[in-house]
Amino acid sequence: xxxxxxxxxxxxxxxxxxxxxxxxxxxxxxxxxxxxxxxxxxxxxxxxxxxxxxxxxxxxxxxxxxxxxxxxxxxxxxxxxxxxxxxxxxxxxxxxxxxxxxxxxxxxxxxxxxxxxxxxxxxxxxxxxxxxxxxxxxxxxxxxxxxxxxxxxxxxxxxxxxxxxxxxxxxxxxxxxxxxxxxxxxxxxxxxxxxxxxxxxxxxxxxxxxxxxxxxxxxxxxxxxxxxxxxxxxxxxxxxxxxxxxxxxxxxxxxxxxxxxxx
Amino acid sequence: xxxxxxxxxxxxxxxxxxxxxxxxxxxxxxxxxxxxxxxxxxxxxxxxxxxxxxxxxxxxxxxxxxxxxxxxxxxxxxxxxxxxxxxxxxxxxxxxxxxxxxxxxxxxxxxxxxxxxxxxxxxxxxxxxxxxxxxxxxxxxxxxxxxxxxxxxxxxxxxxxxxxxxxxxxxxxxxxxxxxxxxxxxxxxxxxxxxxxxxxxxxxxxxxxxxxxxxxxxx
Numbered sequence: 001x002x003x004x005x006x007x008x009x010x011x012x013x014x015x016x017x018x019x020x021x022x023x024x025x026x027x028x029x030x031x032x033x034x035x036x037x038x039x040x041x042x043x044x045x046x047x048x049x050x051x052x053x054x055x056x057x058x059x060x061x062x063x064x065x066x067x068x069x070x071x072x073x074x075x076x077x078x079x080x081x082x083x084x085x086x087x088x089x090x091x092x093x094x095x096x097x098x099x100x101x102x103x104x105x106x107x108x109x110x111x112x113x114x115x116x117x118x119x120x121x122x123x124x125x126x127x128x129x130x131x132x133x134x135x136x137x138x139x140x141x142x143x144x145x146x147x148x149x150x151x152x153x154x155x156x157x158x159x160x161x162x163x164x165x166x167x168x169x170x171x172x173x174x175x176x177x178x179x180x181x182x183x184x185x186x187x188x189x190x191x192x193x194x195x196x197x198x199x200x201x202x203x204x205x206x207x208x209x210x211x212x213x214x215x216x217x218x219x220x221x222x223x224x225x226x227x228x229x230x231x232x233x234x235x236x237x238x239x240x241x242x243x244x245x246x247x248x249x250x251x252x253x254x255x256x257x258x259x260x261x262x263x
Numbered sequence: 264x265x266x267x268x269x270x271x272x273x274x275x276x277x278x279x280x281x282x283x284x285x286x287x288x289x290x291x292x293x294x295x296x297x298x299x300x301x302x303x304x305x306x307x308x309x310x311x312x313x314x315x316x317x318x319x320x321x322x323x324x325x326x327x328x329x330x331x332x333x334x335x336x337x338x339x340x341x342x343x344x345x346x347x348x349x350x351x352x353x354x355x356x357x358x359x360x361x362x363x364x365x366x367x368x369x370x371x372x373x374x375x376x377x378x379x380x381x382x383x384x385x386x387x388x389x390x391x392x393x394x395x396x397x398x399x400x401x402x403x404x405x406x407x408x409x410x411x412x413x414x415x416x417x418x419x420x421x422x423x424x425x426x427x428x429x430x431x432x433x434x435x436x437x438x439x440x441x442x443x444x445x446x447x448x449x450x451x452x453x454x455x456x457x458x459x460x461x462x463x464x465x466x467x468x469x470x471x472x473x474x475x476x477x478x479x480x481x482x
Contacts, residue, residue, distance in 0.1 A: 114388035
């Protein structure tokens with residue numbers, strides 16, 4: 001078995017005195033989908049943000065495809081081998097809850113900006129790649145539309161295409177359906193499911209338990225900055241071993257009436 | 264009785280004054296926009312060695328009269344450094360430095376008005392700081408603050424009249440000379456007023472048009 005694509009070792013993340021991630025370790029193999037669940041404030045979004053290098057970490061280490069992506073700032077000064085986190089961050093694609101498209105750019109230009117500026121692609125080539133990706137997410141008829149004219153679901157699919165244009169090795173999804181109207185959730189989940197089937201390595205923070213059960217290879221339950229349970233989706237949903245996991249899932253089920261179905 | 268009869272023959276002089284006013288406006292606006300942008304960035308820098316001097320600069324130039332700044336540059340620089348910018352140069356530089364302080368605060372507000380998440384979205388796509396500013400943040404920031412930028416540029420055009428104090432033969436100075444020669448100050452300055460209006464009103468119209476265009480096309 002090859003080395004996992006993502007290796008997170010003993011990561012500690014603090015905001016001031018508050019510890020948000022407390023010695024978190026995990027690994028994700030290439031092509032795997034890992035779903036992270038947990039109550040709000042459990043640190044799951046922070047974990048993704050650390051992987052995307054949006055947040056420095058205080059301790060521990062994150063490697064992506066064998067290259068060091070982040071090292072704890074408190075350990076950096078002591079390391080004698082001059083270990084430096086790579087500043088390249090486009091091997092990791094991230095999709096946010098609030099889409100975060102560039103509102104002053106058309107959908108096409110949202111997708112082509114980074115390939116042109118960061119990868120140095122010619123405009124024509126970038127357009128070809130972008131149009132191909134926008135077809136994949138079903139937005140080929142919205143190329144020249146500005147984000148403000150799109151529905152939330154369309155915006156989120158455009159954001160997925162924008163991230164994919166950088167040919168990331170890993171895609172991070174941070175509660176990407178939480179801001180959507182219920183009837184728009186399905187189209188985004190379908191896009192993510194297709195991506196998983198094509199073999200993309202994915203880390204998904206979500207409250208969509210149907211999606212987690214169907215698509216995830218592994219599920220992590222986080223609470224108070226730690227990984228409480230780490231298991232297959234069937235085991236974690238049918239017979240969680242930790243009482244905290246069980247309590248969380250029961251609360252979630254109550255809220256949803258336990259009947260929500262997903263495409 | 265208003266009588267423009269004696270003024271008419273001075274129209275070529277007025278025209279030359281208008282040209283000089285336009286040149287002065289363009290020179291100081293260019294300096295002001297570029298410097299204002301740099302100051303907006305250094306002002307919000309986390310390095311105090313950058314943000315503090317910027318703060319002092321901005322407050323100094325915002326809180327002293329531009330006329331004093333022009334006169335000081337014109338008479339002071341040669342005395343202190345033996346370096347003479349000339350009347351036009353002193354006025355252009357002083358007005359540019361002055362307007363930069365105001366524009367810096369406007370740009371800063373515009374940049375702050377852009378959601379933090381736009382920086383993050385650019386960052387995860389691998390865009391560097393300069394590219395993020397140029398293609399993501401500034402287009403939105405400028406759009407946020409178009410009205411105050413327009414107002415500031417209109418003020419700038421009118422402030423070029425202060426250059427008359429050091430003898431630059433711009434529009435107001437021409438008006439004063441015509442007034443001295445014809446003994447018709449009211450008429451001479453009415454022409455000046457109309458000429459300033461003709462110069463500044465298109466700026467106002469232009470900025471409104473840009474705003475309208477942006478709000479229509481970008482939904």
